[in-house]
Amino acid sequence: MSDAILTLNAGSSSLKFAVFEIVGDRLRLSVKGEIEQLGGAQHFSAQDALGKKLAEMSLNVGLSFDVLIEEVIEWVESHLGDAELAAVGHRLVHGGPYHAEPEHVTPELLKALDALLPLAPLHLPHNIAPIRAIARTRPGLFQVVAFDTAFHRTMPEVARQIAIPMRYEKEGVRRYGFHGLSYEYIAGRLREIAPVLASGRVIVAHLGNGASLCALKDGKSIDTTMGFSALDGLVMGTRPGEIDPGVLFYLQEQHGMDVNALQALLYHDSGLKGVSGISGDMRTLLASSEPRAEAAIALFVFRLVREIGALTASLDGLDGLVFTAGIGEHAPQIRAMTVDRLAWLGARLDETANHKNEDLISAADSRVGIHVIPTNEEIMIAQCVLRTIGRD
16 A cells, blocks of 8 residues: 655635655656635546546535535545555745745644734735645644745845845845745756756746746756745736836825735736736737737736846856746747847747747757746645655
8 A cells, every 4th residue: 555645735716736646755646636716616627647537526605615625635535546645735835034844734833824924915824724624624634834935045145135124124024036846846857857057057937827037056046036925026917026116105195005905906907917908818918919918928028038137147147048837838939039039148949849849949059058847836745745754
């Protein structure tokens, strides 16, 4: 009989899960799935490692989170065969200044996580909810949290500071960086497929509905575009990225916006959605002939190229560029527009390889190695669980 690990990635509107069997010292994906439209017409779906559909059903509206989590665990256990569920791993968007490693969930840790809520009030409650639900319904089940900010703890102090009075830094107001599980996975894959490049200066572009860049030197984070919150940096699906704080003062004074109105604007109504007035989904915009869609795409690429230039300065040069996540992996037009603006770095695309979404898309004469590497945050969560079980 083998053991299995369940990973959970909870957001405001969905709960993604995956199951990995422990085979020796390796992990093998068994099942993955999702509950969509949390709080509404909830929909459960699951498929095996090859993409074969295993389940597709609607769930009753208004089911409590405890019931939903139990539904997932019971379904997973019924499809484990001879394996036994040994542990659950959770992605937490924020670890604050003190959590740099995955940790076993204890009552003391839950108290510490509650103290972090002011740092990510729109994300952490959703991340923590399934942890508490399992603690109530399955108190004997081993749980581990993996922090999305932990990978960036290698950034130098100067890259983590914000130029405001130091007393606020003591409260935790500093640059953290996010998408760390994704960047850690890409750094590991790059060591496997391009070890020489992995030891050099690489920028990874995690481009999805949430988007950021990470500057890697010898596989370690030294700078990133997201800072104190997941609002910073690049233009995203519904988030503006970097914004002059004076704009917020203006909106408060001239439009009477309070904190809740500003949060709604910056998290849900800005970015590609706000500029285009059409959609925050890059696929929709690329398929549109509307001028506002083209304007939103142009702004996305402009800011992306500008921030690549900034991180190139942080790295003292650039040896490699990696595209990952939904847009990075599946939008050759965006990659082509980006690399075309990076000709000053000696970056050149192989247009055929780019169009086919191949792993290596740089031209033979490119001074910058350019790759497309699919990310896998779920297996990183499972690996964090394995490491924690070994420590405990």
